[in-house]
Amino acid sequence: MRNVAVIGVGNSKFGNRSDVNIAELAYESTKPAFEEAGITPKDVEFVAVGSVGAGAWYEELLPAVVSAEYCGLTGAGLVRCEAACSSGSAAFQTAYSAIASGQAEITMALGIEKMREIDTPTSMEWIGRAGYYFWEFHNFGVTFPAYYALYANAHMAKFGTTEEDLALVAVKNHKYGSMNPKAHLQNKITVDDVLSSMVIASPLKLFDCCPMSDGSAAVILASEEKVKELKIDTPIWVAGIGYSSGTANLSKRKDYVGLEASVLAAQRAYKTAGITPDQIDFAEVHDCFTIAEILAYEDIGLCAKGEGVKLIREGQTEIGGKIPVNMDGGLKAKGHPIGTTGCSMIYELTKQLKEEAVEKSRQVPLKNYIGLAHNVGGTGHYCYVTILRR
Amino acid sequence: MRNVAVIGVGNSKFGNRSDVNIAELAYESTKPAFEEAGITPKDVEFVAVGSVGAGAWYEELLPAVVSAEYCGLTGAGLVRCEAACSSGSAAFQTAYSAIASGQAEITMALGIEKMREIDTPTSMEWIGRAGYYFWEFHNFGVTFPAYYALYANAHMAKFGTTEEDLALVAVKNHKYGSMNPKAHLQNKITVDDVLSSMVIASPLKLFDCCPMSDGSAAVILASEEKVKELKIDTPIWVAGIGYSSGTANLSKRKDYVGLEASVLAAQRAYKTAGITPDQIDFAEVHDCFTIAEILAYEDIGLCAKGEGVKLIREGQTEIGGKIPVNMDGGLKAKGHPIGTTGCSMIYELTKQLKEEAVEKSRQVPLKNYIGLAHNVGGTGHYCYVTILRR
Numbered sequence: 001m002r003n004v005a006v007i008g009v010g011n012s013k014f015g016n017r018s019d020v021n022i023a024e025l026a027y028e029s030t031k032p033a034f035e036e037a038g039i040t041p042k043d044v045e046f047v048a049v050g051s052v053g054a055g056a057w058y059e060e061l062l063p064a065v066v067s068a069e070y071c072g073l074t075g076a077g078l079v080r081c082e083a084a085c086s087s088g089s090a091a092f093q094t095a096y097s098a099i100a101s102g103q104a105e106i107t108m109a110l111g112i113e114k115m116r117e118i119d120t121p122t123s124m125e126w127i128g129r130a131g132y133y134f135w136e137f138h139n140f141g142v143t144f145p146a147y148y149a150l151y152a153n154a155h156m157a158k159f160g161t162t163e164e165d166l167a168l169v170a171v172k173n174h175k176y177g178s179m180n181p182k183a184h185l186q187n188k189i190t191v192d193d194v195l196s197s198m199v200i201a202s203p204l205k206l207f208d209c210c211p212m213s214d215g216s217a218a219v220i221l222a223s224e225e226k227v228k229e230l231k232i233d234t235p236i237w238v239a240g241i242g243y244s245s246g247t248a249n250l251s252k253r254k255d256y257v258g259l260e261a262s263v264l265a266a267q268r269a270y271k272t273a274g275i276t277p278d279q280i281d282f283a284e285v286h287d288c289f290t291i292a293e294i295l296a297y298e299d300i301g302l303c304a305k306g307e308g309v310k311l312i313r314e315g316q317t318e319i320g321g322k323i324p325v326n327m328d329g330g331l332k333a334k335g336h337p338i339g340t341t342g343c344s345m346i347y348e349l350t351k352q353l354k355e356e357a358v359e360k361s362r363q364v365p366l367k368n369y370i371g372l373a374h375n376v377g378g379t380g381h382y383c384y385v386t387i388l389r390r
Numbered sequence: 391m392r393n394v395a396v397i398g399v400g401n402s403k404f405g406n407r408s409d410v411n412i413a414e415l416a417y418e419s420t421k422p423a424f425e426e427a428g429i430t431p432k433d434v435e436f437v438a439v440g441s442v443g444a445g446a447w448y449e450e451l452l453p454a455v456v457s458a459e460y461c462g463l464t465g466a467g468l469v470r471c472e473a474a475c476s477s478g479s480a481a482f483q484t485a486y487s488a489i490a491s492g493q494a495e496i497t498m499a500l501g502i503e504k505m506r507e508i509d510t511p512t513s514m515e516w517i518g519r520a521g522y523y524f525w526e527f528h529n530f531g532v533t534f535p536a537y538y539a540l541y542a543n544a545h546m547a548k549f550g551t552t553e554e555d556l557a558l559v560a561v562k563n564h565k566y567g568s569m570n571p572k573a574h575l576q577n578k579i580t581v582d583d584v585l586s587s588m589v590i591a592s593p594l595k596l597f598d599c600c601p602m603s604d605g606s607a608a609v610i611l612a613s614e615e616k617v618k619e620l621k622i623d624t625p626i627w628v629a630g631i632g633y634s635s636g637t638a639n640l641s642k643r644k645d646y647v648g649l650e651a652s653v654l655a656a657q658r659a660y661k662t663a664g665i666t667p668d669q670i671d672f673a674e675v676h677d678c679f680t681i682a683e684i685l686a687y688e689d690i691g692l693c694a695k696g697e698g699v700k701l702i703r704e705g706q707t708e709i710g711g712k713i714p715v716n717m718d719g720g721l722k723a724k725g726h727p728i729g730t731t732g733c734s735m736i737y738e739l740t741k742q743l744k745e746e747a748v749e750k751s752r753q754v755p756l757k758n759y760i761g762l763a764h765n766v767g768g769t770g771h772y773c774y775v776t777i778l779r780r
C-alpha cells in the first residue's frame with residue numbers, strides 16, 4: 001500500500017446558502033484547498049464527490065459533473081459517492097484508494113450538499129426514506145429523529161442516561177461552534193435552552209438535533225512521491241480507514257444502545273493504523289443527534305459501553321479533558337450538509353493536526369499527533385472511520 | 391499495484407422486471423456470481439454498487455443498503471457509485487481499487503437499476519436533467535435522444551454517414567441480442583424496420599435508441615493471493631482502467647463528432663494495460679443510440695476518426711470481422727439499466743474470455759485473450775474504459 005497524504009483542504013461557510021448554486025458552493029472549498037496544496041485543478045487526476053440529494057432536495061441530477069467543471073476539474077476521472085450521511089467519507093476513501101492503488105498521484109475528495117432548496121417537510125420525507133423505506137418509512141412513517149429517539153430511550157433505560165446528559169452534548173458543541181466562523185449555528189446555549197426547546201421525538205428536542213445545512217468541503221490527496229516533489233511542509237498522512245455496513249431493518253438490530261457498523265469500522269481503522277483508541281489525541285464523531293455522540297464515544301472505544309455519559313458529565317471531551325470531541329461544533333452546531341460532512345471532518349482533522357485552526361481557543365493539544373473521524377450513514381446503515389496522523 | 395482478477399460474475403434477465411423489487415433483482419446476479427467464485431457473501435469485504443435512479447425512477451433512496459442486505463453482504467464496507475450511465479464501471483473501478491490498494495482481498499461491484507417503475511415521460515425528464523440541467527434542459531428542453539441526434543447530424547455532415555449506416559448498427563446488435571436469452575429485446579430487425587420506425591429526434595428513430603430496461607449484474611474481484619488460495623481455474627485479470635470526464639455544457643465541446651472523454655479514457659486504459667488498440671480481440675461499447683457505437687469505434691481507436699461507418703458497412707464488427715463489438719446485443723438490444731450496464735459489460739467480457747458464453751453462436755474468436763469495455767456517462771460527461779485479459 002502506497003503512503004498517501006492530505007496536502008490541502010477547504011471548507012465553505014455552512015448554513016442556509018441560497019446565495020450560491022451547488023457548483024459555486026463547491027468552488028468555495030476547492031479554491032482554498034488548491035491554494036494550500038500549491039497546485040492547479042489540472043494537476044488532479046481523479047475526483048470523488050460526496051453528495052446525496054441530487055434530484056431530490058436539489059435540482060442537479062449530476063452534481064459531480066457541473067461542480068467539477070465549475071472548479072476547473074473537467075478531464076479528471078470522476079465519480080459521485082453515496083453512502084447516505086457518510087458520503088463524504090466514502091468519497092475520501094475512493095480518492096485515497098485511487099492513489100494507494102497506484103492509479104493516480106493527486107486526487108480530490110469533494111463533499112457538496114444543498115439541503116435547503118426545498119421546504120423542510122419534503123426534505124424530512126426524503127431523509128425518512130433513507131431508513132428502511134418499504135417497511136419503516138412507508139408503513140410507520142418513521143423519520144430520522146424517531147430512529148435516534150429510539151436509541152436514546154434504549155440508552156436511558158439501560159444505562160441511566162438522562163435528558164440533561166444529552167443536553168450537555170448540545171451545550172458543548174454549540175460552545176465550540178460559537179468559536180468557528182464556518183459553523184451554521186454560532187449561538188451558545190444552556191442545558192435549560194435544550195430542555196425547554198420543542199419536543200421533536202421524545203426524548204429528543206429541537207436542540208438535540210443537528211440543523212439542515214448547505215455546505216461544501218474539499219480535500220486534496222497526494223502520493224508520497226508527489227508530497228516530496230511539491231515540497232509540502234506538513235503533509236497529514238492517512239494512517240487507516242475502516243468501513244462497515246449495518247442492517248437497514250431496525251427490527252433486525254441486536255440492540256439499540258450502539259451501532260454495530262461503528263464498532264466494526266473503528267476496529268478495522270485502528271487495526272490498519274496499528275494503534276489503539278487511547279493513542280488518538282482528538283476525534284470528530286457523528287453527532288446528528290446528541291445521543292449519537294454518546295453512542296459514538298462507546299462504539300469507537302473512547303470508553304466502555306454505557307460509560308459515554310461519564311465522559312460528557314466530567315467534561316472529558318472538551319479541551320483540557322481526556323479526549324476533545326467535535327471541536328468544530330460537530331454536526332450539531334457546525335451543521336450537517338450530509339454529503340459534505342465526511343470531507344468537513346477531514347478538513348478539521350487536518351487543520352488541527354497542522355495546528356492551523358485559526359481560532360486558538362479551540363485548538364486541541366497534540367501528543368501523538370493522531371486524529372480520528374467517525375462518520376455514520378443512515379441510522380447505522382453505513383460507517384466509515386478515518387485516522388490521520390502528522 | 392497488486393494484481394486483481396474477476397473470479398465470478400452474474401447477470402439478471404434484462405427487461406421490464408416489475409416482477410421483482412430492486413433487492414430481489416440484485417440477488418439474481420449475485421447468486422450465480424457467488425457460485426462461480428466458490429465463496430459466500432460473508433467473504434466479501436467491500437461492495438461498490440452502481441445505481442442512478444434512487445429516489446428518482448425507483449423508490450428506495452439507499453438501494454445499496456437494502457440490496458446488500460438482501461444478498462447477505464451486510465457488514466462489508468459499502469458505497470453507491472454514480473457516474474450517470476457509466477455508474478457500473480465506476481463501481482467496478484472502486485471495487486478494484488479497494489483490492490489494488492491493499493485494503494481488501496475480495497470485493498464486489500454490483501450494478502442495479504429499475505427504470506420502469508414510473509411512466510416513460512417522467513423517466514425521460516429525469517434523464518434529460520442529466521444533461522446540463524440549468525441551461526440545456528431547463529431552458530431548451532433537450533433530452534438524451536436530442537443530444538445524440540446532434541452528434542448524428544454532425545457526423546453525417548462531416549463524414550457522409552447515412553441513416554442506413556446507423557440502422558446497420560441496430561440490425562447487428564439485435565441479431566446478437568436475439569442469441570442472448572438475457573437480452574431485453576430479442577427480435578431480429580432489418581434496415582427497413584429501423585428506417586420506417588417512428589422518428590424520435592431526427593435522424594434518430596425508435597430503433598436507433600436503446601430501451602429503458604431493468605436489470606442487475608454482479609462482479610466478484612479478488613487479489614492474486616486469494617485467486618491462488620481459492621484455486622480459481624480461469625481468473626480474468628484487470629489489465630487497465632482509464633477514466634475521464636467532459637464538459638456538461640454542449641456549447642463548450644470542441645466538436646460533435648466524437649466524445650473527448652472517451653478518447654482520453656481509452657488512451658489511459660491502453661497505457662495502463664501496456665497494449666495498443668489492435669491487440670484487443672473484441673469490445674463492448676456504449677451504444678445507447680446507434681450513432682454512439684460509431685463514435686465509440688473511432689474514439690477508442692478501433693479505426694481512424696470518420697472511418698467508423700466503414701467498419702459497420704463491411705461487417706468488421708461482427709463475428710468473423712476484424713473486431714467483434716457488442717456480441718451480447720449491446721445497450722441497443724440487451725438493454726440499458728443505466729447503473730448496471732458497466733457491470734454487465736464486465737460480465738460479458740469475462741464470459742467471452744473464459745469461452746463460457748452459453749450461446750456458441752456469439753462466442754468471439756480469441757487470439758490475445760484481451761477484451762475491452764467502453765462505458766459513457768451522460769453525453770460524454772463521464773467515461774470509463776476497462777481492459778480485461780485472461
